Amino acid sequence: AQSVTQLDSHVSVSEGTPVLLRCNYSSSYSPSLxxxxxxxxxxxxxxxxxTSAATLVKGINGFEAEFKKSETSFHLxxxxxxxxxxxxxxxxxxxxxxxxxxxxxxxxxxxxSVKP
Amino acid sequence: xxxxxxxxxxxICKSGTSVKIECRxxxxxxxxxxxxxxxxxxxxxxxxTSNEGSKATYEQGVEKDKFLINHASLTLSTLTxxxxxxxxxxxxxxxxxxxxTLNQPQHFGDGTRLSIL
Numbered sequence: 001a002q003s004v005t006q007l008d009s010h011v012s013v014s015e016g017t018p019v020l021l022r023c024n025y026s027s028s029y030s031p032s033l034x035x036x037x038x039x040x041x042x043x044x045x046x047x048x049x050x051t052s053a054a055t056l057v058k059g060i061n062g063f064e065a066e067f068k069k070s071e072t073s074f075h076l077x078x079x080x081x082x083x084x085x086x087x088x089x090x091x092x093x094x095x096x097x098x099x100x101x102x103x104x105x106x107x108x109x110x111x112x113s114v115k116p
Numbered sequence: 117x118x119x120x121x122x123x124x125x126x127x128i129c130k131s132g133t134s135v136k137i138e139c140r141x142x143x144x145x146x147x148x149x150x151x152x153x154x155x156x157x158x159x160x161x162x163x164x165t166s167n168e169g170s171k172a173t174y175e176q177g178v179e180k181d182k183f184l185i186n187h188a189s190l191t192l193s194t195l196t197x198x199x200x201x202x203x204x205x206x207x208x209x210x211x212x213x214x215x216x217t218l219n220q221p222q223h224f225g226d227g228t229r230l231s232i233l
Contacts, residue, residue, distance in 0.1 A: 034221060036224075041207075041229060042226055043122070043209055043224035043225050043226040043227045044160075044224040090159065090160070103150070103162070104211075104222065108158070108159045109158070109159050111157075
């Protein structure tokens with residue numbers, strides 16, 4: 001069965017310092033993995049996706065993530081945090097296989113706070 | 117890029133009222149749409165899968181008579197919360213993959229904040 005574990009419910013960093021949001025997954029199939037960001041009272045915006053191409057995936061706003069099969073991890077990083085990065089981040093695995101339309105399993109989310 | 121529009125963004129109404137939420141794909145067709153519910157400080161929980169021209173598929177524990185879903189066209193799905201009560205207050209979000217794609221990112225609406233007094 002597929003599952004997603006976000007290891008930290010809350011991460012706090014200072015502006016200009018690196019960001020690391022951790023995610024581990026469990027999947028019986030080659031997974032498709034995504035990171036989404038949600039600002040307060042808003043829907044979800046896709047940051048980046050992994051779909052079995054390059055293991056290091058670059059996304060929007062300077063974020064990137066590395067797929068490590070041996071560690072079943074897909075951690076999200078950014079070299080330098082900006083105040084506007086403060087939001088909720090969700091690691092997501094897709095159940096899409098065998099012709100399905102890609103049902104999603106969400107992690108519990110990590111709230112990122114950025115201090116000035 | 118593909119856009120999903122969700123309306124209304126905020127609803128406040130009295131207990132016992134039925135509330136309809138619309139989810140539209142603006143520049144693509146969506147044979148499937150998904151409805152999620154999000155409680156404060158929690159993740160998204162899939163409620164149901166809306167299928168154009170057929171009945172919705174509900175997740176375990178979701179009352180189909182309470183949360184009516186209609187997907188009458190390739191660009192519109194509606195969720196009606198019938199006889200809403202305070203415990204139905206939540207943030208509801210829809211999403212849609214572009215038809216014909218597998219394992220591709222879904223496009224999310226901006227959500228609807230439902231508050232039942």
